[in-house]
Amino acid sequence: EPEVTQTPSHQVTQMGQEVILRCVPISNHLYFYWYRQILGQKVEFLVSFYNNEISEKSEIFDDQFSVERPDGSNFTLKIRSTKLEDSAMYFCASSLTGGSSYEQYFGPGTRLTVT
Template identity: 95%
Template sequence: EPEVTQTPSHQVTQMGQEVILRCVPISNHLYFYWYRQILGQKVEFLVSFYNNEISEKSEIFDDQFSVERPDGSNFTLKIRSTKLEDSAMYFCASSDDLAGYNEQFFGPGTRLTVL
């Protein structure tokens, strides 16, 4: 069964450093998303991406964040200068927009720890 994959599973970084989280969405999907989940809290939307551009973003997704689809398979989230409060689980999701309801399939997540 096709699945979304994410690397690395755990990333530890120092405050102020740049990190890039990688995702490989399901191959025939066209819509891509990043969410985050701070430990013990709800899943929060960060950004959606379609046709090589951001289609929607939340207040959390400020200038420190960027997304990119550098090739036909990868989808990345970059945090330019990490803060302690960026520590969270980051989930990538993808959708084929079946029936227009964007049923989203999530990856296993990358746990980001900022020290």
């Protein structure tokens, strides 16, 4: 069964550094998402992406964050200048199309640790 994959599984970076988290969504899916979960807190929506544009973003998704689909398979989340509070598990998800009737398939997550 097709799966969403994410790399790396764990990323350690120093405060102020840029990080890129990578995701390969399911191949025929058109909508892509990033969520994050700070340790001990809820999973939170960051951004959704369709047709090479952001379709919705949360207030967490400020100018430090950007998303890109650089080729036909990858979907990336970039954090320009990491802060300690960016330490979290980041989940990528994809769905066949948008809207609530279509299941979002999640990747295993990337644990980001900012020191």
